[in-house]
Amino acid sequence: MATKEKVKTDDEELSVQAPDLSYDLLEEEDSEEFESVEAPALADEDEDRSFLPVTKKKGRESSSSPRIAQRRKKLDKGGGGGAGLEGGGSDVSLHEDIAHLTTDEDHFRNEDGLRSDMLISLGGPNQSIGASLLSTMTVGEKPKLPDADPETAELARRARMNSTSKDEREFEDEDVHSSSWINHHKHIFIVSTSGKPIYSRYGKEEQLVSLFGIMQALVSFVADDKDVLRCISAQNLKIVFLQKPLVVFVAVSRSKLSENQLKLQLSYAYYQIISVLTYTQIKQIFERSPGFDLRYLLQGSEKFIDNILNITDSDPCYLLNGIRCLSMSPSLRQTITSTILQYRAKEVLFALLIAEDRLITFIKPKDHNLHPIDIHLIFNLVMASTSFKSAESWTPICLPKFNDSGFLHAYVSYLPENSPACLLLFSTDKEKFFELQQCKERIVDKLSKLGLLEQISNSVDTSDYNIDHLQAPEIRHFLYRSRKSYSITSPTMPHLYSSEEDRLRLFDYFMTMNQRLHSHAWATKILYHIGSKEALLGWRTSNFDLYVVFDPLISKAQAILLGNKLIRWINKEEDRLIITSTPTF
Amino acid sequence: MAGKVDLKVVLLGKEYGGKTSLVERYIHGKFNAQAPYQSTIGAAFGAKKVTVNGESVTLGIWDTAGSERYESMSRIYYRGAKSAIVCFDLTDPSSFERAKFWVNELKQTEEDCVIYLCGTKYDLVEDNKKARKVDASSAKEYADEISAKYVETSAKTGYNIDYLFMMIAEDFVNVTRNKVQANKDEDSSVALRLEQPPMNREKCKC
Numbered sequence A: 001m002a003t004k005e006k007v008k009t010d011d012e013e014l015s016v017q018a019p020d021l022s023y024d025l026l027e028e029e030d031s032e033e034f035e036s037v038e039a040p041a042l043a044d045e046d047e048d049r050s051f052l053p054v055t056k057k058k059g060r061e062s063s064s065s066p067r068i069a070q071r072r073k074k075l076d077k078g079g080g081g082g083a084g085l086e087g088g089g090s091d092v093s094l095h096e097d098i099a100h101l102t103t104d105e106d107h108f109r110n111e112d113g114l115r116s117d118m119l120i121s122l123g124g125p126n127q128s129i130g131a132s133l134l135s136t137m138t139v140g141e142k143p144k145l146p147d148a149d150p151e152t153a154e155l156a157r158r159a160r161m162n163s164t165s166k167d168e169r170e171f172e173d174e175d176v177h178s179s180s181w182i183n184h185h186k187h188i189f190i191v192s193t194s195g196k197p198i199y200s201r202y203g204k205e206e207q208l209v210s211l212f213g214i215m216q217a218l219v220s221f222v223a224d225d226k227d228v229l230r231c232i233s234a235q236n237l238k239i240v241f242l243q244k245p246l247v248v249f250v251a252v253s254r255s256k257l258s259e260n261q262l263k264l265q266l267s268y269a270y271y272q273i274i275s276v277l278t279y280t281q282i283k284q285i286f287e288r289s290p291g292f293d294l295r296y297l298l299q300g301s302e303k304f305i306d307n308i309l310n311i312t313d314s315d316p317c318y319l320l321n322g323i324r325c326l327s328m329s330p331s332l333r334q335t336i337t338s339t340i341l342q343y344r345a346k347e348v349l350f351a352l353l354i355a356e357d358r359l360i361t362f363i364k365p366k367d368h369n370l371h372p373i374d375i376h377l378i379f380n381l382v383m384a385s386t387s388f389k390s391a392e393s394w395t396p397i398c399l400p401k402f403n404d405s406g407f408l409h410a411y412v413s414y415l416p417e418n419s420p421a422c423l424l425l426f427s428t429d430k431e432k433f434f435e436l437q438q439c440k441e442r443i444v445d446k447l448s449k450l451g452l453l454e455q456i457s458n459s460v461d462t463s464d465y466n467i468d469h470l471q472a473p474e475i476r477h478f479l480y481r482s483r484k485s486y487s488i489t490s491p492t493m494p495h496l497y498s499s500e501e502d503r504l505r506l507f508d509y510f511m512t513m514n515q516r517l518h519s520h521a522w523a524t525k526i527l528y529h530i531g532s533k534e535a536l537l538g539w540r541t542s543n544f545d546l547y548v549v550f551d552p553l554i555s556k557a558q559a560i561l562l563g564n565k566l567i568r569w570i571n572k573e574e575d576r577l578i579i580t581s582t583p584t585f
Numbered sequence B: 001m002a003g004k005v006d007l008k009v010v011l012l013g014k015e016y017g018g019k020t021s022l023v024e025r026y027i028h029g030k031f032n033a034q035a036p037y038q039s040t041i042g043a044a045f046g047a048k049k050v051t052v053n054g055e056s057v058t059l060g061i062w063d064t065a066g067s068e069r070y071e072s073m074s075r076i077y078y079r080g081a082k083s084a085i086v087c088f089d090l091t092d093p094s095s096f097e098r099a100k101f102w103v104n105e106l107k108q109t110e111e112d113c114v115i116y117l118c119g120t121k122y123d124l125v126e127d128n129k130k131a132r133k134v135d136a137s138s139a140k141e142y143a144d145e146i147s148a149k150y151v152e153t154s155a156k157t158g159y160n161i162d163y164l165f166m167m168i169a170e171d172f173v174n175v176t177r178n179k180v181q182a183n184k185d186e187d188s189s190v191a192l193r194l195e196q197p198p199m200n201r202e203k204c205k206c
Helices: A066-079 A124-137 A150-163 A205-224 A259-277 A279-288 A302-314 A330-342 A372-383 A433-449 A452-461 A500-518 A556-577 B019-028 B068-073 B093-109 B122-126 B136-145 B161-185
Strands: A006-008 A013-015 A023-027 A032-036 A186-192 A197-200 A231-234 A237-244 A247-253 A350-355 A358-363 A392-397 A408-414 A421-427 A475-482 A487-489 A526-530 A535-540 A544-550 B007-013 B043-052 B055-064 B083-089 B114-120 B149-152
Touching: A186 A205, A186 A259, A186 A302, A197 A205, A205 A237, A205 A247, A237 A259, A247 A259, A259 A279, A259 A302, A259 A372, A259 A500, A302 A372, A302 A500, A330 A350, A330 A358, A330 A433, A330 A452, A330 A556, A350 A372, A358 A452, A372 A392, A372 A408, A372 A421, A392 A433, A408 A433, A421 A433, A421 A452, A433 A452, A475 A556, A500 A526, A500 A535, A500 A544, A526 A556, A535 A556, A544 A556, B007 B019, B007 B093, B007 B161, B019 B043, B019 B055, B019 B083, B019 B114, B019 B161, B043 B161, B055 B161, B083 B093, B083 B161, B093 B114, B114 B136, B114 B161, B136 B149, B149 B161
Parallel strands: B007 B055, B007 B083, B083 B114, B114 B149
Antiparallel strands: A023 A032, A032 A526, A186 A197, A186 A247, A231 A237, A237 A247, A350 A358, A350 A421, A392 A408, A392 B043, A408 A421, A475 A487, A475 A544, A526 A535, A535 A544, B043 B055
16 A cells, blocks of 8 residues: 555544555546545444443444444355455445345455346346346336436435425325336335335335335345345345344435445334334234234334434434534533433433434433434434424333333423423333423423523524634535544535535535445545545544545645644534533433 | 322323314414324323312323324323323214223223213314214213213314313312212212303204
């Protein structure tokens, strides 16, 4: 690795002597290039350290949940680096994750020229089943897969998503034979291992019974050989399977997300279901009657699955495994936290104060942890539902990473005076509503006496920030994730990125860079990418991940200079931008 | 509103039966026809203070989720409830069947709970007799059978809403008073629930 750029990783200072590129991967379509500056394959730092610490020992890939990492490790044992990608000038696009019908034993690399057709690594029968799945996807249409500008379809979808109310399932009645159905950017299906439809992101499940049957057949066919079906690639279509006990999750995606990222997204759907029903309940039901129609129990909660899929499609925090924090004065945050701690009832297990999808503060017991995925599910619960605004609620919710076998009970209430901040108090005891209600009253009284209620509202209103004062107009945007606390912060999206198309591109870039920085097979520490519309810097150290978006005409040396300037500023302002420590009791 | 709750009232019934709208109308006096349907998760709690014969009574109202997913959990919400409003949608016969389920459930576990059978969405059937799928006389008949009171309400127009909750509060006060009275008289017979002729009753065309 002939790199002249020296990177002192841990003291977070980059120095550049001559921006001589080293390790190029060319993306042929738009001749964009990524340069990775540091040698790959560095073992990822241990991310287990405190704050939102995970309960289990994590795998190497910090970008995904421990369970997935574990699972992946297991999967990879047989076939070598499951999601590895050879660099060095192959025409493989940077973000693509290989695996044409990758299974445990058969591991296929995305070789030159193989992308134009679906690749099947197992024998003939699979091929026919795989082909029939694909052809079913295009039923009633031309035999060829329509590649009619999925980007546009995706944009339209997101636009609709914003304009329609959250509570109606807008695509529930979509005709599954229409071209709009086929052209969706990303389909998600959930099916029980006995082949019963559970959920389809678009269209009614009843209309898709045969498609669900094929998915189930594919999975069980491969399972017969004591193998696990992970992914089928065909042209620009990726079909990813996530197999959980008794339930199979399938993503059919035209997006640039990697197999692992799609799996993480599917995991969110899985955890969302667990959060509504608990794993124990699902297990009991299916063990008792394998043909049970789970939709009966999920009724009314489809919108939570819809919502978590929509958010994971557009907000990078979810797949980057970090919690977006509300930026606010550190002393205010401190006072709020200590007030909650001080007036905490003994029944309270966790307490969170959130404003929409941003965390203001939270407290937890010393011996228990709250995983980012659990926090995201809490965000999703509050955001996808407006009923909390009108009354105090007592809501059963399972936090799967904390404990997937039972419910916690959440007292949910917005702070008074139409505050945008929502307080959640969790207890293990379903009888303690009034205790938690009183606890909230005491907290609110105190905050009110200190005059903080108004300050909290103001902080939420003014939490968006920009980086104009850095006097670095070349920096358009950034996203910073503390690896210690799993907190994420980023400034307001600049006007340049007001269109959904631009945001989507940025989202894809972040995901791609994340994949490059964290996939252990060829992880790099610093990435520099020049695209036609912007230049990007990705930087991973043991303390943080930083993604910076620059003006496209910037030089690499300048980008690194500004990256350093930015990180100095972030370090200085860290207490305001993110939550740096979690008080425990 | 953390404070003492004198009377625990629980709303039960099939999902999409209008329970949340009913409570919203009563507590906040509003009804949003534009708002999309929002299923309740778990249960929501609301409290309201009313004055009955100069006595102040705080109603603690539990609006439960209708979804069957939470059925097994509903008990924690109705346990110890002194009054239950079992709702059904006048335009949905299956919701009436579901109401019967809840009545049986209550009869078995909460003997002392006073049941009010409530047909919701009256505005939808007021001018359109065809929309009505549960007919008033059979609902009334069933209510008599289980010795419950029967009311038809509309959260949209506010029809009979205050009346319903006022009736609940009055019954509660009267029962407590009767109990006190009964204890004084050492009369252990079933307390008479003297029913005042409801003011709004004649307005109801059912």
